[in-house]
Amino acid sequence: MSATLTVHNPVDPFLRMDRIPHIWCPGCGIGTSVNSFSRALIDAKIDTRNLAIVSGIGCTGRVAGYVNLDSFHTTHGRAIPFATGLKLANPKLNVVVYSGDGDLFAIGGNHLIQAARRNLDLKVVCVNNLIYAMTGGQTAPTTPGSVITSTNPYGTYDASFNLPYLVEAAGAVYVARWTVFHVRQLARAFQEMFSKKGFSFIEVLSPCPTLYQRRNKMGDGLDTMKFYKQVSKVRNGAPTSEVALSKAGEIVVGKFVDRQRADYRDLMHDKMIESLGDRYVETYFEEEGCSCSN
Amino acid sequence: MHADPAGVLTGTHFLDGDHACCEGALAGGARFSAGYPITPSTEVVERFAVRVPTVGGTFIQMEDELAASIAIQGAVWGGAKAFTVTSGPGFSLMMEHIGLAAMTETPCVFVDVQRGGPSTGLPTLPAQADMMQVKWGSHGDYEVIALCPNSPQECFDLTIKAFNFAEQYRCPVFVMMDEVVGHMTEKVVIPPPEQIEVTPRRYTTIPPDKFLPYEPREDMVPDMPPVGKGYNVHVTGLTHDERGYPNMKPDVQDRLVRRLQNKIVKNADKIVMFEEDQVEGADVVVVSYGITSRVARRAIDAARGNGVKVGSFRLITAWPFPEKKIAEIAGQVKAFVVAELNLGQMVREVERAVAGKAGVKFVGHAGGTVHHPEDIVKAIMEVAR
């Protein structure tokens, strides 16, 4: 390479470079999802000063620690309520919840459906690797049937969640699923999500080569990417009831739901105005400080 | 700094403790609350839900106490002063997030209107049995500040103090009420805003490229970084270094956790509050707090009528515990009588501080009603002999 040519990876400014290389395994797709996310930030020309990332616990939860944004690594399952408080106190912020399937749908399940019901203006990115990875590969509510995990050593037997179906039913206004093979579509979905008002959800399927794939003799991360390429079918607008996943079956990807519904703050504002008229004082937030500083 | 007039309901009111606590929160600058209904605390946030839309803030009823206890922390980082209220069972649910607030140094206020326990217990009746839980309930080593009002007026005053302590020391602060104090109605005087001292959040003035979010000031508390201003703050519950980045080394753990402890413990003299009466020259000192201190007053008067030199030591801060003062008094009296609505909690702290230099007699019961003054008088007479 020419020593006079200075090129930088365009996503570097979005990363805490002093913490790279990150802890994710070779072939794990979380890094690729963050890559797509960063590119979406660039293409959408997002003002990252007003972007905050909130994550929970788990491999995907570590995303908060690697992005060079205001980022919050909270407790297991509770990224969404933390994000709720953050957004309501500071509505100017674009709040993204970036967490894993176990964190968002097991321990955090109730918070997710409540936030969707309320249509809080939160953008939820769920990296779904179908397992609890960080803690060593236990069954998640998304783990398909007949999969070997450390807590189902003879194979899973109970049904798993169909995430887009669940989130749509709970009230989300934007629901999409892509895999980390679909890097371009994923980046575009992130862009759409940034400008969508209301509870938005993107499921990002990712390999977990070290635990999920290895224990089930499904090869490594690259094998899984090839698998995604082979079995994914893009069906934008597909009914979410028909997009359930299985161990080796078809993966339906695409944008499934994109609808309009007044978000929580608008609903609150309208009700307050209706009831209180000009006695209503909006959430106090000023440019230079906050409601409590000098 | 003076209180924001928008939140101050100046005047003389007839309020119960729960309502007075809400007014204290508003006067103290709270503009966000997330709550979950639980008797006997619910009125605090019900009033807040009525008041705050006309003051300028938000109340949201969350789906459970787990959500409420962390939503307030999100709101704090979003720039608001925030609090939640609960009672025993909800308090137990909040424990993980109390630890998160301590670890991330998030200033916030938790109000626990104590009721009979354990478990569902006595939802509508008093106890003071969460006193050890408030200090030790979450896992790991950390310190808290806990205040015990004994009247609706103190519910107002001490809630303001709680917010001020939270900002000063960047830790979770607790207002430990009980069902009687919460539901008793008394005169509450709310002064004009210029007479209410409020501690503002100490945001850093250092620019983002030089600022270390967990680098403490001389008082061992770090300045708070603002969110949304390009500081790219990272806040994590993992053990972290001065940059806020996760760091697993034992020396980093030791440095961090000791500082979290020391910022309270070494500043205890500035935090500890108590009320003494005729302790000087006393033979017996009655230690009590909350509603029990009101009953103890009657008992002390009766005992003094019987000719005993009885002093009163009322804990206003239960944590940090006023161990220095108790140890000092222990050298001057025959015995302490500790009266509380539980089967022995703060009495253990008294025993620890007294270290055998005087007798300690415990008068308690499992809750459900306040003490009979006669039981406290009996204890005083016993140890006075």
Next chain:
Amino acid sequence: MAKGSVQIVAERCKACGFCVEFCPTKVLALSSAFNAKGYHTPYMVHPEKCSGCDLCGMYCPDFAIFGYKDPEPTRQQAPVGPLTAAGSQEASDAR
């Protein structure tokens, strides 16, 4: 003539193979050299076929590679062969 090239930050690579697999013109291969963690890093085995599309960069989970379109058509080719310590040196010079 190559229309583009790639920048590889060898020390970040974990040899997952995504870039090699998904390069549309099969420019890359994993080399026999390895970085400090022992991973075999990619190199441009067919640099002349690089279009600078940056698909490798989009796939990389470790931010260890990215492609760029070459602004100067007369520029000399990127080095071929396994990445050496000198290769990573160049990568850091260019930052």
